[in-house]
Amino acid sequence: MSPVSSVSPVGPVGPGGPVTRVVIVGNGMVGARLAEEIRRRDPSGARVRLTVLGAEHRPAYNRVLLPSLLAGTLTEDDLGLGAPGRGVRTGVAAVSVDRAARVVVTDGGERVPYDRLVLATGARAAVPPLPGLLEGSGFARGVTPLRTLADARRLRMLTDRARRHGGRLAVLGGGVLGLEAARAVAARGVAVTVVHPAPYVMDRQLDAAGGRVLARALRRTGVALRLGGGAAGWEPGVGLRLEDGGLLPAQGLLLSTGARAETGLAEACGLATGPAGVTVDATLTTSDPAVHALGDCASLAPGLVQPGWEQAEVLADRLTGADPHARYAGTPQVTRLKAAGIELACLGDPLEEGDEGEGGDEDEGDEPEVLRLEDPTRERYTKLVLRGGRVTGAILLGVPDAAAGLVQLYDRGAPAPSDRLALMLGRALPPESGGGPAALPDHSTVCRCNSVTKGALRSAWHAGAKSTEELATATRATTGCGGCRAAVDKIAAWLAETDPVPGADPTSGGAVQDPVSDSVPVL
């Protein structure tokens, strides 16, 4: 434990002690989740007096699902993260922090005192320094990023306008967000071209061969690609000027050129920050022991929702005293591309290359084990990296069966079966007919974003949640990236068939006392 985090703050935290005033700046996915985790651990407010300051005027929503909103597969209501709990103040932005006085100053001039301050300010879209993107204090006509619900509405409007005029949308940046949005635009029947400076898409997660296969899948599903060259500027009403001098005629431009941790508030009050965000240790404590940071604004978050949510649990444990020694140990990193018709999951670090470039007679030493399958015609590409017999990285494109098994294995850090080929191709798993939900052990994680196991779903079922929607409400499964919806559907169908529960009838036995059921939150 770092010495910083062991410094005792004003207002001791613990059962029976005085109430700690916790102010969370940011009501995004992680700030709202932290508030929720605190309320779960301290339902009566006996230990924590909570204030959440949210700059947006609406309750927290799931930002990760914005491309689905664009595609039309979800509505705005689907993105809600539940009714705001106690202490949430929307439409209130924090403008400065007086650390000496332990006070947050709002845009209304209000001074909100704290014992513990939590920065959950998230990230903002990075805007490249190209002519034509900005106009006044905002984006130019036809240009938008995709970070907020307002952005999504704007992009939806641009898409609809392009459709009416038979025009095209340009997407600058071929990372996960850009590709998901482009796929959603294509699904709406609108021509879309992704411009990406690297020679292949998703170059942070994929190697070149995998990137090429993904490009095939994207093109098949209606997403055009211009790779290996960036943009030179936006010309409203004309299109995107390219680095090579060419012009991509377009009626709208989505900027998906990365995100920058929102550290303005932290920097202004003198907290230590780095290029990745506000500097924190494993206790999520900043350089000031009374200030914490987590999620996209903090240095430990790799830009995915699951780590932020796991950090929220750790910090809630510490702030409520439920576990004063909780530490964030990192999250196995799994990136899924949410693009209809394309199944892609990237695990850990799959970019190691094994014996590439091996030329001499030198000992192979600590070389990782790397397996690779390329089948571009069928849009399959898989790469597996193992060290010490455990999976440390994988690219799984077009092999959903293999992906399901590998994510489980990777999450648990379990040793890989010796038939690596079967593992990589998904043939190590029992066939769907003989296996399926029944074959899945109770400790298997079904919803990664929310760390919901099959056992937790089963317990929620016994407690009365008898559909995917009710399971989602009870356990939060499916409410993160949504990638587990099909799996939860299957489990619900399997439970309905094998384990029917007569409604909320308490005479139906001791199922509610299932030992796993205490992991089901009472909402």
Next chain:
Amino acid sequence: MSPVSSVSPVGPVGPGGPVTRVVIVGNGMVGARLAEEIRRRDPSGARVRLTVLGAEHRPAYNRVLLPSLLAGTLTEDDLGLGAPGRGVRTGVAAVSVDRAARVVVTDGGERVPYDRLVLATGARAAVPPLPGLLEGSGFARGVTPLRTLADARRLRMLTDRARRHGGRLAVLGGGVLGLEAARAVAARGVAVTVVHPAPYVMDRQLDAAGGRVLARALRRTGVALRLGGGAAGWEPGVGLRLEDGGLLPAQGLLLSTGARAETGLAEACGLATGPAGVTVDATLTTSDPAVHALGDCASLAPGLVQPGWEQAEVLADRLTGADPHARYAGTPQVTRLKAAGIELACLGDPLEEGDEGEGGDEDEGDEPEVLRLEDPTRERYTKLVLRGGRVTGAILLGVPDAAAGLVQLYDRGAPAPSDRLALMLGRALPPESGGGPAALPDHSTVCRCNSVTKGALRSAWHAGAKSTEELATATRATTGCGGCRAAVDKIAAWLAETDPVPGADPTSGGAVQDPVSDSVPVL
């Protein structure tokens, strides 16, 4: 048909016509095979009067198996290609051709007249222009190529000497021959290093990734590799000086730096030649309609034995009149590495790369289908190239089951099954227990070098050949590269079990009249 080949030679060829004097220059694997094919078609010599001039003093032998001699798995007797038939003159070299007079002049000054001359002069080792390799008119002390039985004896001697002194053998050239010889040297317990200028071994047959996996397998089996740099010269008693200035201490040096078509005789008498050898058309006719060429000395041979032997059949058909219109249509090219502990087969052209480098939005057009599996830890590498649903190339390393099925498919030019993965991994085939020889159709080629089908083996069995050795004598199966020995063993065992024939007892039924049996040569 080319106009050249339709010119009628002196002495018409055909049933009932006058006898054609055919002189074959060269008693190597292809010259001897041509003579044998002519004798099979004209057993009494009624149509062809045959003369075979062989410079070596011994009967023809199987040059392809020389590395096995070195390894000690075969003896010199095993390399014999049968007793010399009529017309063979060993120890007689042709030194010139008088095409106007249609006469071959021998090193003894004899003038041998011909109606048709066949050049089967083969190839010789290419010797790079490095200091120290040659001494007088021969190779320097410690240096040898591996083309002849004499070379093999010399290499064996060098290997034995290196073993006695705890020394090392150097091999210059990491192509098929060099690797096979190096593996054989290693199998004799002698340190051996292959020096190869390209960044990976067998670069004519493999791609870089395949070459890297093969390198692992070679190193595991005792063959050291120095890749990416060539040699600068040989220092007898010291070793091989390398391009980078280093020294590889070695007591002997095998030169395996390629072969050059032996075209001296053809050039001296004014026949057209090219870089690949004596120019011939599909009728195996040179620029002189009375002169033919085939095998390694001719422009159609890619350096493998099977094409030369298939050419011998075509030319025998034409020279004996058995089929005056026979043409050589090419041979599906299969290269196998004969190296104990390593299973490698290369089919056709596996070096196409599919959508490599695809960067723009261009149409994919006539792109081949390319599948690839890399599993270096288990020394597996497979690559499959298909066009129009048919296999046009493959690299099959460490997957003997897949190789067996794919070679069959490739030979027949049959459409590939839609489960390409199973095909590539050998899982499309029925498992050995349920399939094996019984599952193989009669038209399947077992011995590729000699185009012997399972049906031909079965017929030979019925005709009395009741062991692998007797099947080899009757059909020639196993007498080429030897790669099918295990398959023929299995078929013999299966026939013994399922189809016992009571010796040569003619009362045992009509098996000898099996319609396929006419493909069994009477030797």
